[in-house]
Amino acid sequence: MREMHGYAGTILRVNLSTGTVSREPLSEDLVSGYIGGRGFGAHFIYREVPPGTDPLGPGNKLVVAAGPFSGVFLPSGAKTSFSAKSPATGLYGDSNIGGHLAGELKYAGYDAIIIEGRAQGPSYLFIEDDRVEIRPCEKLWGMGAIKTEKALKDELGDEFQIATIGPAGENMVVFASVNHDIGRQAGRCGMGAVMGSKNLKAIAVRGTKSVPVADMAGLRKVADEMFSALAANAALKVWQDQGLAQVTTWSNSIGALPTRNFRQNFYENAEALSGERMRSDIHVRDKACFACPMATGKYCRARHRGETVFLEGPEYETTALIGSNCALGSIEEVAYANYMCDELGLDTISGGSAVAFAMECFERGIITKEDTGGIEARFGSLDAFVEIVKLIAARKGIGEPLSRGVRAAAAAWGGGSEDFAIQVKGLEWSGYESRGAPSMMLAYMTCDIGAHHNRAWSITHDIAVGRNVIEGKAAKVIELQHVRPLFDCLGVCRLQWVELGLPLEYYARLYPAVTGRQETWDDLLVKSERIWNLVRAFGVRERADFGRADDQPPRRFYTEPVPDGPLAGSRITREDLDRLLDEYYDLRGWDRNGRPTAKTLERLGLGDVAAELLAKGRIS
Amino acid sequence: MKLDAERCTGCKLCQLVCSVVNFRENNPKKAGIRVVSRLFTDARYDVVVCDQCGVCIDACPVGAISMEDDVVRIDPNMCTNCGVCVETCPNGALFSHPDVDYPIKCVACGECARLCPRGVLDTLADVGKVAS
Incomplete structure (x- = not known):
């Protein structure tokens, strides 16, 4: 071979x-x-x-x-x-x-x-x-x-x-x-x-085998430059010290930190959840992924009710969704809750969101102590958090509907709770409240797997060009939706580029050195766009009614203004959301119902997919 | 050897670059150094690498190991891959690999020390200078 x-x-x-x-x-x-x-x-x-x-x-x-x-x-x-x-x-x-x-x-x-x-x-x-x-x-x-x-x-x-x-x-x-x-x-x-x-x-x-590369000398040259650039980067130290936990304070300062089930985007107690507090209060050792100088993993210790546990984390997403979103009081509480989720095998993003959703339902009387089996499911209670995630993992009591996600739980509990079930496509929203960040909002709405930030983390673009600006934001989201998932295709972490500013040119030079394929970064972006469209096509093939309705945020985000914090009073309108989506679909070569056209699929080398969807009458 | 494993983050870049430099391959198992996770028991990592103590020189039954410029070297042509040195090494710092017919050990090239993001291996850089 x-x-x-x-x-x-x-x-x-x-x-x-x-x-x-x-x-x-x-x-x-x-x-x-x-x-x-x-x-x-x-x-x-x-x-x-x-x-x-x-x-x-x-x-x-x-x-x-x-x-x-x-x-x-x-x-x-x-x-x-x-x-x-x-x-x-x-x-x-x-x-x-x-x-x-x-x-x-x-x-x-x-x-x-x-x-x-x-x-x-x-x-x-x-x-x-x-x-x-x-x-x-x-x-x-x-x-x-x-x-x-x-x-x-x-x-x-x-x-x-x-x-x-x-x-x-x-x-x-x-x-x-x-x-x-x-x-x-x-x-x-x-x-x-x-x-x-x-x-x-x-x-x-x-495994004990070797991974062959096309040009070892060329690879070593580029890799050496990358390792040297990282070592010389002034920002490396804070990443080594705090990892992604440092993001919490920043996110709070710009009005993006999910708080009390995304009602707020500013947490008055955020200082207690900061990266500095992680480092000073619970940090044990820095812990890296393979061949990574950043070592953003933070091995930590947490004590709760006489029990001492060790875990990796919490990083930003966990702190946001478990910490501020459930209004916990300290980074050590967040760490203990993080440990419980890790051992139970629950995503801390969706897990934190599910508990916050239950807490808001409890506060509003949509569920009561009778439903929770006696748990006082109040914001700020670590004990409640722990009891609820145990019920979720076991799929018992209120944990059963919650175990199917907040969209399903809202359908089960009613009472208007679907308005604050914070999800898109059935996937809970990750750590950036986006009423004051239209491109980030659009990124969550159109993310191919549901409400996840990492396909197009464009909130810095909103800050750079204007928090209320709508025009041009769709183009930025699409650009990032092709660049960022490319890292997931290449099997490499993107943080060295996103956070420490390693130019993309390095990765473009690595590709031919590793693979021997004389293709440019733009060539790779076309493949990334192909993959994006193939994933969209999966939804179109799956459901006759799949489309624009699947790209909507919860009503909370366009009906409730931000109540407090640096963005108090700001909100995004239903009309803004429609403009964002129209522009996005047009730029992608999709119809206004969010379905790729046959022409677009064919342009991307997915002619057989186009034929299949045309035959089903799903696209035109 | 005064390497400071307290600073190790477990990234294994040392193992990877060792295989790249000494075998021209991407293969952390073909390396003269190992990072061992002790997180579960001691909340730390260990770094296992030859300190050039020379105990293996006398143990080798065929005289394939010698000291050159303060670096212990195995002559692949003489080595019978009997494994005695691997078992004798007090640090467990000689490594067998299924595709290499002699034990792999540190030759003090210093590349791992140069690239280690945490300076765990600063002292090896000095050995490397002696070797070159």
Whole structure:
């Protein structure tokens, strides 16, 4: 087989129902069309998961994929994408994870694993180079996600990189996470629930092989420049000290910090949740993903009611959604709540949002102590937070509707609660309240997996060009929706670019050195646009009524002005939202119902997808 | 060796660059250094690398190991890959790899020290200078 530079060269396919393991050579079409990581996920999920498939049934597939930069000599080639049909949204979903898994997968000889079917009983996937086994693990079932990782490391050795689920994943909570390296999560879109639905408790990987590259001398030159630039960066120290926890104070100062279920975007007690307080009060050790000088992971200790726990975090998103959004009182309280979510295997973003939603429903009398089983579900109560997430993970009491996400809980509880169920497409909103940031609002509305920030983190653009400006914002969102997911395809972290300003030119130079493919950054952006449209096409194929209605924020954001803080009084109107969407769809080459036109799909090399959707009468 | 593992963040860039420099490959298992996570038990990382103590020189049954310019070196042509040095090393700093027919150890090239983002390996840079 021809060596494919930048790739291990093999896709591993594991069918848990039949217990069969097979290997497929990586095809040139796949690599040139979809790069890797999220691109591989989108390709396989579109092609192999037909419409109507139950996301939590054996017909769904889970794609675990590294990218060409993963495990290669460059800063933080550490990203693994998990893709499947999402149980949270019923659409394509993916979430990526840092740590040390991506490189290890390639060292074992695989660019991706496609996991199919459902094991008869609790199992984990063991991979050590060519040896691949589906192993029973009855004794791990029910165990916390971090404890499971420790148990497997104790048994297999520290060199195994392990991804696990907790009880929430086993019980198929739709926002269950995949955990790795103690505190790294593929948190979004319920990838942990998909693992749980397959009776797959963990994946353990160790590899001893090399990842071939096209031009080692060229790669070393670029990588050396990148490592030197990072080392010389004056901002590196604060990232090493506080990681993403430093964002909390900034977010609060600009009126973006989700507070009390997104009623507010300014938290009066934010100082107690700051990165400085994390560092001074609970920090134990800095902890890095693979080959990363930033080391944004913060290993911390938290005490609560006589119990001492260790965890990685909290970082910004967790602090925002668990901390200010549930109005907790200290960074140590946030850390303890973070630990509970990690062990239970719950996404801290959706988990925090679900608890905040329950707290607001409780405050308004939509649910009562009778419903909560006696829990005083008040904002600010860590005890309430802990009790509620336990109920969610177990899917008992109020935890049952909440375990299906805030959209489903609002449908179950009524009372007007859908207006403040803060989600898009069924995925809870992450850490930027956006009434005063139209491009960020649009980014959340149009994010392909639901209300997630990282596809187009454009809030700095709103600040730069004007918080109330509407014109031109759609173009910026689209630009970022192509650039940022490209990192998820390449299998490399984007923080070194976003936060420390490493020019994109470095990544453009890395690509031919690693892969031998003489393609420009613009060529890669076309592939990213192709992937974006393929994901959109998945929704269009899935549901006859999929479209513009799926791109709407909750009513709270266009009916309630911001009550206090630096943006007090500001709001975004329904008309503004429509203008943003119209401009966005037009620029994308989609119709005004948010569906790609056949012409657009054909332009992107998705002619067969266009034909399929035309035949179904879904596009024109 | 006075390396300061207290500062290690576990990123393993040292392992990666070691394989790149000494084998021209991307493969952290083909490296003369290891980062070991002790987070679960001791909330820290360990860094395992040769301190050039030379205990393996006498242990080698075929005389394949020698000291050159303060650096302990294994002659791949003489080595029979019997594994005695690996077992003898007091630091556990000689590493077997399935595709390499002799144990891999630090040759004090200093590249890991140069790139370590936390200066864990400052002292190795000095050894590297001696070696070059």
